[in-house]
Amino acid sequence: MRRQFHSPIVLLGARLLSPYIMVFGWYVIIHGHYSPGGGFQGGALLAASVLLIRVAGGRRIARLQIQEFATTPLAVIGVVIYFATGLVAMAMGGYFLDYGALPIPGMDPDWLRYTGILIIEVGIGLAVMAILVMIYDNMVKGEDYA
Amino acid sequence: MIWELELVIYIFLALSAIVALEVKDLLVAVVMMTIFSFLMALLFVAMGAIDVGFTEAVIGAGVTGILFVVVVYQTSRKSKD
Numbered sequence: 001m002r003r004q005f006h007s008p009i010v011l012l013g014a015r016l017l018s019p020y021i022m023v024f025g026w027y028v029i030i031h032g033h034y035s036p037g038g039g040f041q042g043g044a045l046l047a048a049s050v051l052l053i054r055v056a057g058g059r060r061i062a063r064l065q066i067q068e069f070a071t072t073p074l075a076v077i078g079v080v081i082y083f084a085t086g087l088v089a090m091a092m093g094g095y096f097l098d099y100g101a102l103p104i105p106g107m108d109p110d111w112l113r114y115t116g117i118l119i120i121e122v123g124i125g126l127a128v129m130a131i132l133v134m135i136y137d138n139m140v141k142g143e144d145y146a
Numbered sequence: 147m148i149w150e151l152e153l154v155i156y157i158f159l160a161l162s163a164i165v166a167l168e169v170k171d172l173l174v175a176v177v178m179m180t181i182f183s184f185l186m187a188l189l190f191v192a193m194g195a196i197d198v199g200f201t202e203a204v205i206g207a208g209v210t211g212i213l214f215v216v217v218v219y220q221t222s223r224k225s226k227d
Contacts, residue, residue: 036196036197036200037197037200038197040201041197041200041201041204044201044204044205044208044209045204045208047209048204048208048209048212051209051212052212055212055215055216132209135213136212136213136216139213139216139217139220140216140220
């Protein structure tokens with residue numbers, strides 16, 4: 001085990017960089033259906049911004065951002081958004097994940113597919129972010145870095 | 147893409163892979179693997195696969211590097227028994 005020491009410069013750099021990575025992650029998720037990127041890449045960017053604070057600041061500072069017990073419910077919410085969208089389309093008479101059959105009033109089918117893919121991407125992004133953070137939390141369990 | 151620039155990227159790719167395999171310190175190997183991943187993402191983008199390159203840059207150079215650093219800190223070079 002190497003010797004650990006507290007460095008305010010590293011923490012300041014991580015605090016400066018983390019919000020911009022998070023905004024870029026949301027940008028990638030929201031624009032995922034007509035440009036490169038999507039739910040997985042945006043969720044991995046969100047997870048990278050959360051993990052940067054966790055590596056640089058340690059458990060005491062990371063508790064202020066996303067707590068350890070909150071990762072499992074976030075992942076469940078993401079998976080439920082995905083399957084609820086698919087199953088609602090199935091209940092309305094279409095196939096599984098048939099976005100054209102979603103029951104949103106006042107939308108023609110191509111705009112409905114546009115919106116359906118956007119909802120799916122948000123669910124995938126939440127699930128990927130929460131599960132990558134959960135993997136890190138389970139790897140460092142019992143020890144505190146920085 | 148300009149082929150001279152691509153040749154330079156290929157040379158650095160091979161160099162970083164050899165250094166990551168041969169170096170003794172595991173932290174240096176992790177950093178070299180991150181550099182390898184980022185150069186690979188540049189090559190993917192140059193070949194026209196924007197989506198693959200984006201995924202490689204985010205996963206290979208971002209999240210995997212952090213997880214490998216955690217693994218390196220949790221292991222020791224010599225065994226205790």
